[in-house]
Each structure stands twice: as C-alpha cells, then as structure tokens.
Amino acid sequence: MTENPTAPRRPALARARALPAWTLVAGGVLAGGLLGGGYGLAKPATYTATSYVVAVPTEKSDPASALGFAQAYGRVATQLAVLGDAQVWAGVPVRTLQSSVRTATSPDAPMVAITATSSRPDLAADMANAVSRALTRHANDTKDDTHVELQQFARATKPADPSSASPAVTGLVGASAGGLLGGLVLLVRPRRTAGGSARPAAVPGPAVAAEAHGQL
Numbered sequence: 424m425t426e427n428p429t430a431p432r433r434p435a436l437a438r439a440r441a442l443p444a445w446t447l448v449a450g451g452v453l454a455g456g457l458l459g460g461g462y463g464l465a466k467p468a469t470y471t472a473t474s475y476v477v478a479v480p481t482e483k484s485d486p487a488s489a490l491g492f493a494q495a496y497g498r499v500a501t502q503l504a505v506l507g508d509a510q511v512w513a514g515v516p517v518r519t520l521q522s523s524v525r526t527a528t529s530p531d532a533p534m535v536a537i538t539a540t541s542s543r544p545d546l547a548a549d550m551a552n553a554v555s556r557a558l559t560r561h562a563n564d565t566k567d568d569t570h571v572e573l574q575q576f577a578r579a580t581k582p583a584d585p586s587s588a589s590p591a592v593t594g595l596v597g598a599s600a601g602g603l604l605g606g607l608v609l610l611v612r613p614r615r616t617a618g619g620s621a622r623p624a625a626v627p628g629p630a631v632a633a634e635a636h637g638q639l
Contacts, residue, residue, distance in 0.1 A: 468585035471540050472547040474555040475576040478533040478562075484570035486533070492562075492571040493533035500526045500537055500558045508560065513553035515546070523547075524554050534576060544582045551579035 478493040480486055499505060506520045513520065520539075527536045537558070539550035555575060562573035 469540050469542060470544040470547045470582045470585050471538060472544070472551045472579040472582050473536055473538040474551040474579035476535050476537070476555050476559055476573050477576040478535075479572045479574055481566065481570045481572060488569075489533040489571050492569055493535055494528050496558060496562055496573060497526045497528035497535045499561070500524075500535065500554055505554065505557045505561055509550070509553040509557040511553075512556060513546075513550045515550065520550060520554065524550060537579075539579070548579040548581045555579070 476496070478489040478496065480489040501521065501524060503517065506517045506524075509520055510517050523541060524537065524539045527538070528534070535558070537551050537555050539547045539554070541547040541550065555578075559573045559575060562569075562571075566572045
C-alpha cells in the first residue's frame, strides 16, 4: 500500500480553514508586534548630531555668490580631501565618516548642515564638529580666490535622546504589518459552503461563456 504524503496535511489545513476569521488578523497583529518589538530591542540605539556652517561674502562678492558656494561646499564636505583631515579630530577612520556623515543645503540660505550618526552620542557630535572644522579650513584656504568665507554658525552638541525608533514604535509598526498580512490571508482563503466544506471561487465554463458572448 502506497502512503499518501499529503494525507497528514489535510486535517491541519482543514482545522486552519475552520478557525474564525478574526483569529487570522489577531494572530498576525500579535506575531508582527512581537517581531517588531524584538527588533527594536535588539538593534542598538542611534544618535544624531548636527553642526552648521555659513558662507559669508567678502567685500568683493555678493550674497548670490555666497549662496552658490554654500551649495558647492555641501557637496565637497563628504569628499576624501575634507574627511582625511576630519578623521584626525574625530578619532575615527575615513570609512566611518563616509558612512555616518551627511550634508544638506538650503536653496534660500547660504548654510550647510553637517549631520553625523553613531551609536554613541558623544561620537556623533565629535564627527559632525570635525567635518565642520575641516570643511571651514579648506574653504578659507581659497577665500582670496572665491571671495567667500566659511564660518561656523552652530556647533553640534551631544544629543540627549536617540534618533532611532523605540521598541514601542517598531512593535506598533510590526503589529500593523502583521494585521495587514492577516487580512490579506483572510481575503484569499477559500470560501466555505453551507455544508461546511471549503470550495474555490466559481469559474464559468466554456458553454456559459459562449452563451454570454452570443447575447452581447
């Protein structure tokens, strides 16, 4: 007698189909919340610090030129020439600065924001200030040619709170995703007939389709 490998699966599948509809959504919410909360607890907290520098025109320049050079300095700040000097003051390798430091500029103000992230709040502030210092030094080495001087506007301070999502937030996101997944499974679950057996959605046969086509 040949064993049917799918036979043991049928009772389990039937029991799953017999569960109330709300259990799929509730189970998804619970599982997603646990996974999301666990991820939030396991992932180290991330801290963010930002320093600001501002481009100031000299007597031989104008505000429009300062604004244009601020945009350029924002792109130069993460280049190797600047980060090579910044690594000495920050006490971290260049590759760490490349992966942790980002810059942003404004189309309306000649200002550059230098943001650093780290699992240590003091290191995040040190990296932002180190890149700001190195950028200012490089920019002012050529101010006689550019007629624009870069000055420090605000130093980065040690952040008191992490910028990464808390376990409560990640748990809430996971619960929402789990509930959505449970709802999708509920939508594709086979419908049950009056006798209690599951059946797929009805598909019209060729004859019915031909008759409907002839009536058009």
